[in-house]
Amino acid sequence: MRYYFLGLGALVFVCTGCAAIDSGSSILANREHVAPPASMISRPGPMVDGPGPGVLGMYAQPGGMDMGMGMGGPPPGMMGPAMSTQIKFIGPEQMYVGWQVGSGFANNQLTSGQYYDFQQSAVYQIILEGVSPPGQPVRALYPTLEVRAAHPTTLAYLQHNAVPVEITEEDLEHVSSSNMVTKVIYLPDPEFQARAIAGVETLVSTRLDPGIDPVQQAEQMGTVMLILRFGNKDLQPPATVMNPDGGVSQVSYSMIDGSQGQVAPPMPIRYLDGAVGGVPLAMIAAGGGMPGQPTMPIAGMGNMPPWGMPITGTPIGLPGPPHLPLGGPAGLKSHTMRNLSPNHIPRPTQDLLIDVKHNPGYSLPEPVRHIQYTEDHPVFGPGQVSAPVSGGGGFNGGQAFCPPY
Amino acid sequence: MTDQRINCSEICRSVPSLLAALLIGGILSPATVFGQIQPRSDAYHQPLSQHSPPGQTAAWMNAIRNYDMTWLQPLQIEVPGGGQVDVYSGYNHPVGGGYSPMLVAVNVGHVYRLRVSGMPKYPGLEIYPSIELIDHLHPPAGRENEFPIPIILTDRDIQIAESGQLVTRVIYLEQPQIAQQLNPLRREIPQAVEPKDNALQEADRLGRPMAIIRVGGRRPSTNSPPAFFGTGGHVEVRPAVINETMLPPGSVKMQKRAVVRNVSHEIRK
Numbered sequence: 286m287r288y289y290f291l292g293l294g295a296l297v298f299v300c301t302g303c304a305a306i307d308s309g310s311s312i313l314a315n316r317e318h319v320a321p322p323a324s325m326i327s328r329p330g331p332m333v334d335g336p337g338p339g340v341l342g343m344y345a346q347p348g349g350m351d352m353g354m355g356m357g358g359p360p361p362g363m364m365g366p367a368m369s370t371q372i373k374f375i376g377p378e379q380m381y382v383g384w385q386v387g388s389g390f391a392n393n394q395l396t397s398g399q400y401y402d403f404q405q406s407a408v409y410q411i412i413l414e415g416v417s418p419p420g421q422p423v424r425a426l427y428p429t430l431e432v433r434a435a436h437p438t439t440l441a442y443l444q445h446n447a448v449p450v451e452i453t454e455e456d457l458e459h460v461s462s463s464n465m466v467t468k469v470i471y472l473p474d475p476e477f478q479a480r481a482i483a484g485v486e487t488l489v490s491t492r493l494d495p496g497i498d499p500v501q502q503a504e505q506m507g508t509v510m511l512i513l514r515f516g517n518k519d520l521q522p523p524a525t526v527m528n529p530d531g532g533v534s535q536v537s538y539s540m541i542d543g544s545q546g547q548v549a550p551p552m553p554i555r556y557l558d559g560a561v562g563g564v565p566l567a568m569i570a571a572g573g574g575m576p577g578q579p580t581m582p583i584a585g586m587g588n589m590p591p592w593g594m595p596i597t598g599t600p601i602g603l604p605g606p607p608h609l610p611l612g613g614p615a616g617l618k619s620h621t622m623r624n625l626s627p628n629h630i631p632r633p634t635q636d637l638l639i640d641v642k643h644n645p646g647y648s649l650p651e652p653v654r655h656i657q658y659t660e661d662h663p664v665f666g667p668g669q670v671s672a673p674v675s676g677g678g679g680f681n682g683g684q685a686f687c688p689p690y
Numbered sequence: 691m692t693d694q695r696i697n698c699s700e701i702c703r704s705v706p707s708l709l710a711a712l713l714i715g716g717i718l719s720p721a722t723v724f725g726q727i728q729p730r731s732d733a734y735h736q737p738l739s740q741h742s743p744p745g746q747t748a749a750w751m752n753a754i755r756n757y758d759m760t761w762l763q764p765l766q767i768e769v770p771g772g773g774q775v776d777v778y779s780g781y782n783h784p785v786g787g788g789y790s791p792m793l794v795a796v797n798v799g800h801v802y803r804l805r806v807s808g809m810p811k812y813p814g815l816e817i818y819p820s821i822e823l824i825d826h827l828h829p830p831a832g833r834e835n836e837f838p839i840p841i842i843l844t845d846r847d848i849q850i851a852e853s854g855q856l857v858t859r860v861i862y863l864e865q866p867q868i869a870q871q872l873n874p875l876r877r878e879i880p881q882a883v884e885p886k887d888n889a890l891q892e893a894d895r896l897g898r899p900m901a902i903i904r905v906g907g908r909r910p911s912t913n914s915p916p917a918f919f920g921t922g923g924h925v926e927v928r929p930a931v932i933n934e935t936m937l938p939p940g941s942v943k944m945q946k947r948a949v950v951r952n953v954s955h956e957i958r959k
Contacts (some may be wrong), residue, residue: 307758371908373854386813402911440743442856444918445820467758475741475886484855 289411367570368430369402370510373447377416380452381543385410385553389540390521391549394556400447406434410520416456425454426460428515436508439472443484449485456515459491465516466491469499474505485510552668728764736891740858744904745801745921747890749957751824752799762795764838765901770845773809776887777802777815780922793838793930798826800923806843815853818909819843820920822902835928839900842957851905859903862893 374382374397382395392412395401403409413426428449435443448470456466467490472483486507488499503509528534531558624633738747745859751757767775769790776784777794779802786794792879796802800823807816839861847857883889893899910918 333917354791367799369913371911400909402913439741441858441904442743442906444744445818445904445908446851446854446856447908475884478885482850482855482857484853 288576320359333339339354368435369404370435370443371400371402371447372430372432372511373400374398374413374451375449376451376453378413381412381414383414383543384413385412385554386541386549386552390542391547393543394551395543395550401551403432403551403552404432405432406557407432408555408557409551410554411551412520413452413515416452416457418454418461421461425519425521426515427520428511428513429517429554431512431514431557433509433511438474439508439510441470443510444621446485450511450513456489459516460515463517464491467499467512468505468511469503469509470513471507471509472510477506719842721867728921731842735736736888736894739888739890740860740902741832742890744902746821747902748799748801748822748824748921755799757826759796759797761798761826762834763798763846764793764824764835765823766838766930767794767804767841767843769806769809769843770848771809771811774805774807776805776807776926778805778919779803779921779925780916782910782916782919786923788869788927788930789893793832793835793928795926795928796823797923798820798823800921802920802923802925810892811845811930812848815848815852815959816909817843817848817905817907819847819851819903819905822904823923823940824899824902825898827900841901841903843905849906849943852908854907857905858889859905860889860893860899861901861903862897862899864897869894917956 299523316544344430374380375393376397378397380397381393381403382389382397382399383392384390384394390412392414409430409432412430413428415423416426417423449466450470459466469488470485473486478484486503488503493499493502500509500512523565535675543550621635622633623635717768722818738750767790769775772790774787775790775792776787779785779796779800784805790806802820802821802823805816806819806821810813827837827839841859841861848858850857883892890902926935
């Protein structure tokens, strides 16, 4: 019978004993403490961090112009966004670049191989002169240049590189055939990059199958930076107008000529949505009081704070204390929202349960709960302590202080 | 005898079950289960990478570590074939300059912009790389200039930048346990970093990331914002210290101490 117990003991040893012996795999065995990442420890804690009084910002936003030197706080250390995209026109060689300025045009502002910084989130009407397909007379193209806003994935590239724009002979042949050409210049995502060195790619509509949008195709593989659309439409056709005296004069479109030293920055013909950026504040469209009149207490107007904009990042709208130890779980156990409006809509979720788990879990030493401090002092009776012989002090009649034997 | 036979039979009957128990126990033992845990180095999420916006890593490190603004980390900037190096820091005028190799001490946790010009090998060419300094060394007091972080631009960097591409380098300090014996500062070490890999995390695994170098072909214009030129850290040009580590590329020297490697994020064809 005892062999059964021997087998049972061996089974228990095999199942549990190895875990205690192993020191490299088990967390519980070697009492190893696993702290949260440093980035998490540096933060007050989940659901407390966020914009508001007395709390840190979640992320340092790009574009902070505050240098922060010697101001008592850490400098932002953040470069501003590339609000302008530097575009380099690299071909063809005899090309001259101009753009629309208001209601007129500025011709010959750049030559092939030069670059210019275009403000982002805008569409420009540019003029490409001196381009022609082989065997055909030189003509001008009037593409629209859509400059997309910088994205976190393209910020580094745009801050360090000029985006190349090139008109190829194939593009010119399509234009001569009355086709519209759309060139999308994008920065591929790392998944679609063949090399670790970031470089732009260009999608041309004429090389895609019919029905495929090159912009959507590019957005699936990366982040679009430029869109160039052009056809054979001439925006400066030679035209004549009749004068009041019955004479005929030719219309002149060109107002500024770069070959004569006249330069003008390009003016966008349209701004893209979201060019202003940010989320608009909650605001009520109401007029403010005139000077001298009583102020109307309308949220979002004057000194009244906007309605519906929480000042803290916590779901309950209250700033919470930092969680100790830092990086530990939040104290909020339940967050319930009940919609009691008499609307005929489906009931909202009343209880929300989110299970999260990471491995290995945090394991910190138990905090100190009890400190017991004891001092033992020797107690001597009268005559047990004597002054030193050579002390010469006033203790014990001027005798030396000597420990009792 | 009877009892012994019974015992023997019990043993014989119990052996298969004992072996089965051992086999099952071996399969289900906690040691085996815990042995399936992934390596701890990959068990955390690294939100930063070489693709993060320039300056974000430095800003986070500065916020976490609260770097001493009075400490200046020397950088040794080298250009292939020599050249003029000017340093910008939050303003469109250079705050210092010198001829390569140039020694400059700067604040940690900031971004700086360089202008490299006057290169005999590339006449008329100017490039504007940026340096994002995210950590610093701990040299002996009074000998800081002898241990600069090398910022080495190669011919290939310049050629790639001029072709309209972006070169990103992560410079890290090797762990002494896995540091190579050969001085890697003077040569190019190809790294097996895929484009979608996190070069910053890889550098963190191999050592301590020090700086992120980005080399592109963009040049500033008259309307470039001040942020283009960096974040305004303090810059101090110091006399260069010429030592044996400044030999031409290819002169590999034996090195016993841990050195800063200028590698990572190289081409993977």
